[in-house]
Amino acid sequence: MTGESTIVIGLLLPEVLGTYSDAGNAAVLARRASWRGIPAEILILSADATPPASCDVYLLGGGENTAQLFAADWLRRHTRLRHALDTRAQTLAVCAGLQILGQSTRDRSGHHHPGLGVLDVSTAPGRHRAVGEIITSCVIPGIGQLIGFENHRGLTTVGHGTGRLATVLTGTGNGTTDQAGRRTEGVHTERVIGTYLHGPVLARNPALADHILRTVVGNDLAPLDELPDQTALRRTYLGPPATRRRIHIRRRLPKRLTHQG
């Protein structure tokens, strides 16, 4: 079995909570650990077996509505896992994953579906679907701006004692504001990072991946060289605003004016 120093990453129900390619986050964590010489292992935790309660990190992804109800029901049945999420493991919960860890979700016909109750959040359907790029400013020191793509209809209200993950700069996020009137995104507790930034959020934001690894390992990590395309990737979505504006204006000009000769 795994040695004491191996990080075990449990990917929960990828067959139903994999709509938005969230499984990539497991690969990012495992790679970033192994590049530092820390062995890491990914366990696929499917619905047909009892999930181990001993993983260091659990990942919950996004899914369609029927799949989300199935997943919530399945998680409630596995009490040892639920206990691990509450008391010892780290969890990254994305989109539907975030919603089902909460107290309850209300569907569009008004029915309340109980969540796992790991987080003090509740979700109701919004008026419009929030679809598009999102940029937030993370509350965790040293992480900076988070970039991602959101596609959901949830309005998530975060309880007073529960911290947000980030403040929305562009996009929707939780769709609610905190007491200070800031538009919030996701949740951040001692054990859980929840977010609406779906897909490979950890690939776009390696600092967040390293934060999770650091929490699991319990001490600072060796620095890693940045991946060759990482800077270009961040620039694609964050880009200096001045450059983006200039391109915008150039597009409006007739071609003769923008092409010399």
Next chain:
Amino acid sequence: MVTSLAVMGWVRASVSRVRRGWARSAVRAGLAASRLSRRLGLGEGSIIGGRVTLALDPDALSRLAAGRCVVLVSGTNGKTTTSHLLAAALRTAGRVAHNATGSNMADGAVAALSAAVDAEYAVLEVDEWHLAEVAEAVDPAVVVLLNLTRDQLDRGTEVRAVAAALGSVLVRLPRTLVVANADDPMVVWAAGMASRTHWVAAGVCWTGDAASCPGCGSILRTTGGSWTCACGLARPEPDSWLDGELLRTGQEVTPLSLRLPGRFNVGNAALAVAAAARLGVPPRRAATAMGAVESVAGRFAVIRRGHQELRLLLAKNPAGWAATLSVLEEARALLIVINAREADGRDTSWLWDVSFENLPRRVVVASGERSADLGVRLSYAGIDHRTHPDPIAALALLPPGKVDVVANYTAFHQLLRRLAPRADTP
């Protein structure tokens, strides 16, 4: 009394004459707009032409389809290829209207029908989101349903909603035969609502979206190629099935020998043969005609450029990539071109559901407007690569010899225009 009846009759006849004339004018205006668009080099012209016709005559689609034998081809992947195979088969029986360039919404269908008003058959590739609208207008003889998986989730909603919408249209078409893939649970759930079905076991390349039941959300049980759910949804007994490259329907055996590569194209051909048979083209004749198809709107085309021989492949979602990975040849270098425009879907998350980890060792270059997203994905997959956003410049980073070029939708069309500027289908 008699006079007033005669007057009414005359008025009605005139109105209908004017309407027919108006409809013809609408078609002519559309064709003119399309010619103009082509001459100005703005594109194929089928979309603008169809839009002009539809704006002038909202019923143009029904009118143009009336009296013809119409087949609609829909699904997430393989629409263009399957419609080309089917059109090749039907051409052995008569003239065929076909939206060959892949303009697959109502405007594209109108343009294709306008361009061939005397064709007795029409093969229309239809985007799965527009199938409802088009099917209601044309009352098709056959609908071919290939597969339903994730594609552009940021634009549509989830795949299950697509399947539900399709099902609700099929219920309302009692005369239509639905030729559907029995191996795809989403397709079966949607096509199960149709009154008449012909099930073809055409296979699936990717099961990522099919693990949970489209009907009830439980996990599907799969055993030896078959699948069932506790709620009762199950793989239907196929009417036709594949045995290697042989298509079997009851006692009838049809060899499918294609020039197009890949197991998935054999599946596409199987569905096309079943549809053609329904329209009176004997399976062997259909299969022979399909066997002559070499490339499809630039896909699978081979282009020589300097010392390189490029084979162009289009893959735009995880299922398409799963199929494409199976035809990549080990000896070839690989250029991957990824954009994220409206038609591609703005969200690049899907790249993380492609098993790039399984790429055999080769020289790889990442390119396109989202080359950085792709490059990061390849790094995490452990694939050594270089990156250049411009695909033509990226080709210079690859060695001479055979190169497989895999691009997603808009990247593919941009590249095709730059490599073969004057040819629609090189």
